[in-house]
Amino acid sequence: MLDDRSVRDSDCNALTEIGLKQWLGDAVRQAASRTPQLKQIYAEYLAAEADVDQAKGQRWPQLSITAQTREKYFGSERDVPPNPGNSIGLNLSTTVFDWGQNSKTVASRKELATANDEHYQAQLEDLAYQVVNTMLELARQRNVVDLYQHYVDRMQRLCDMLAQIVRADRGRASELTQAQARLLQAETSRDAAAAKARDAELTLHKLIGNHPVSLPRGSDWPIERANLSNLLAKAEQHPAVRQAASQARAADLNADATRASSKPKLSWVVTGNTGRDDAGFRQPWATYLQVSWPLFSGGSQRAATAAAQYRTEAQWHNAEQQKLDYEYQLRTADEDARSSFQRAREYDALSQQTDRIRKGFFEQWYQLGQRSLLDVLSAESDYYNNRIGEVGSRFDAYQAVMREYASAGDLVNWLNTGGYR
Template sequence: MRLKPVVVMMLLASAGSSLAAGSLKDAVEQTVLKNPEVRAKWLGYKASSDEQDVAKANYYPRVDLNAYTGMEKQQRPTGNKGGAFGHSGVNLELRQMLFDGFATQSEVRRLGYGKLTRYYELLAASDMAALETVNAYLDVLRYRELVELAKDNYAIHKETYDQITERVSAGVGRRVDLETATGRLALAESNWLTQASNLHDVSARYERLTGSLPAADMSKPGSLAAALPADAAALRAQLVHNPQFKAAVYNIRAARADAENKQSDNYPTFELRASQGLDWNRDNVDGSYKDGVVQLVMNYNLFRGGASKARASQYAEQLNIAYEMRDKTCRDIRQTTQIAWNDTFRLKEQLSYLDQHVLATEKSRDAFRRQFDIGQRSLLDVLDTENELFEAKIALVKADYDYQLSHARVLAQTHQLLATLQLAPLESSGPDDNLGDNVSDDEKVACAGGMIDSVKLDRDAAMAARPPRTAVVAEVTPTPQPAPAAPGSNCDKAISDLVGNWSAAWSGKQLDTYLSLYAASFEASGGRTRADWETKRRARVGKEGSITLKLDNQTCKMSGKDRGEVTLTQHYSSKDYSDTVQKTLELVQEGGKWKISRERVTSGRTE
């Protein structure tokens, strides 16, 4: 007995089920041959072929042989013989359908399209299983690299921790640095554990798909970029071969045949019946009897309560549903393909930037390390740069594998992934699709319509949108010095310093320093709140132009250990205003320092 090639392949795959795949091709082959989901689709396709054969049987005659024997009992009018008697016989009947309103023809066509639908669903399941396997295979490699990065990152932080511990123990390091190093070491260990857990999870996914654990020495696959369509136009042309789209098209044709089948109730049925019977002791009359019948039987339903019309309408709507599902499938395919196609360009460009980031960060890390060793950088600077380098390497590894996966995603949508890997699905050739009523409009849908352009960075436009840069002229502003106490002042040094600092901060427009010299209990004139007063002072003092401030005739008066006042003459001049006023500053001790609790103009222009 000869085995079919597919069966041979499955037996070979079963024999090697415990062997781990060492290459991407081997892993995908294991999945396509052994994955339960793919095999279920394959068996469903096989079952659909048998289902169509069941419908085709209606074209052939039906022959039934009936034989019987037993006792009968009859009650007859007076004078006729009755009672119980034995009765045996045999009957051979042939029935041939001549016309059934095209029901059988439509049903055979529906199941034929159903078989085609199952076939393309098998191809789609094979493509998706292959893509999932590529993803799982790359993820195992990806997280193995990330685990190594996390392990190295932990070792670096452990070395730093040990170095800081030695310094602290020797009395030349700070305790806060040790606490910082301890926290970063714990974070590095947590990152290592996270990546190890991720590797465990993707290995479990790989085992679910292929039926075997990942090999210890999985080879890194070659690039699939050469198999991609040359451009977007070629990509659109290949999308019509997507098995999901094909399955949706044949599902429409199956639904149309089903709707036509329901129209058969509007026609009469004709059937040829022929029978030959032989029985004995019929009606308790001894002897043998032979009956032969040849009939043409017509059946025409006249009324069924509107059921036929309702059922025809029901299946017409089912056909409309099939149209909508085809359109949805097209949109899904177009979205998935466009994203994958754009990723092939985006990730390729992004890889160069991420690689530059890693190289630049490595240089910064090394420089920071050297500067830290001679005391020019803090430990926090070094650890931050180390963490940035770790994150940059992770981003580079992830982008590299995402880039490889993007090629497989495009090939899966164009039904080229298995062929690129030199593999074939369980059924490489489909059934005949010429069933007599193919409608080309079923495939005329915008699955391969216009595609969104790939993302391109317009750097020139980004810079052109920026405001023009103005030349920065370094302006040396002399550090304001506290004004010396006025001649003849009776203020002590602390109060004189307060007034001098207040004058210097005001004229130097050092707003934060200026406002800090006012007490928390400061009372603004005019009943204004402190917040409102500060807002207005910031606007007035901070306006454009320089301020000149001169104080004289300064006298002090104490009203206790923590209270006093200063009376002075203030000469103020700015770009657009100048005046001379007599002013009193009421002072209060706050936190051991003199501060202004109230400011009053006693003569001259008020605020």
């Protein structure tokens, strides 16, 4: 379970943008150092690099050695050939010309290794967004809990006041019942927000472990709207888009290699062994050029070439779809951020108005008897609902901004260097 001391509160008023990024970036780095998924992807990248070396090795002369024991003949009464005895054979071959098959294979695997590297960067962006979004959600719920606690305290004081009044005037017992009902509602809402905060803590613990992090107290964080035009240009180089493009280029090169494999291949061969001929002389070394050409394979070669071409086309379509998806996500997130910041300002203004109303209603009820208790309770409920709406809208805006940077593949860079304004 998450240690309650692992997520601490700090003064929101003293928080700067640089300080906020340091806190968030520190949590992201901690998550990156421990998540098995990133380690798996990095291992896949190393495997892809090894595949490149394996393909490069095919360009060098291939040397093989064979050994053979003395032959034993049986099952025939005819004369047998002279036994050459134990022998060792050596075969050296190298490709002279293969229509670029090997070079295309090497290039294709390099692109696949690059794609694996981009996959790592894309997953790092996704992890960063998960961590930051979870921290924002946790801060949101903690602020909501604090507001509901203030509401509970306010209703508790009102119930205590009414309890004293009812002891002197039993006819006002119904007012106490109304206040107690609102108190129970406030406590229920507070407990529900606390449960959501606990869920966010557990999710954060899953991502970063027991690493201590600080969260600003309050909802006014130094996060502003991002520059949409800059991020749209950045999204074209999102790691996931670059990954899809590298996979498409790899598929294209693999199609070329497959096509080249159906053409004649020229090799140079050097061979020899320690066996002896009929006269007992050691056999000479031999060197020659060899041409191999798969003239007929039942159509499998042609089908393999066509399949490689279709995979290339599919990968390029995937890259285009990735660009379109991220552009749409960016524009949607930017609109969400704009509207959420606007709602937060409206809720703030409304909260100030309802604060004056609730205080006026309370005075009119308590001092002058010109308002009913229901008016007072409704005014209190409106005030705290508006405050909670303001907090929710602010954090909706913050999460939308983070979604913008993540959709552009620039969240990690923003946390480290400041991103784009």
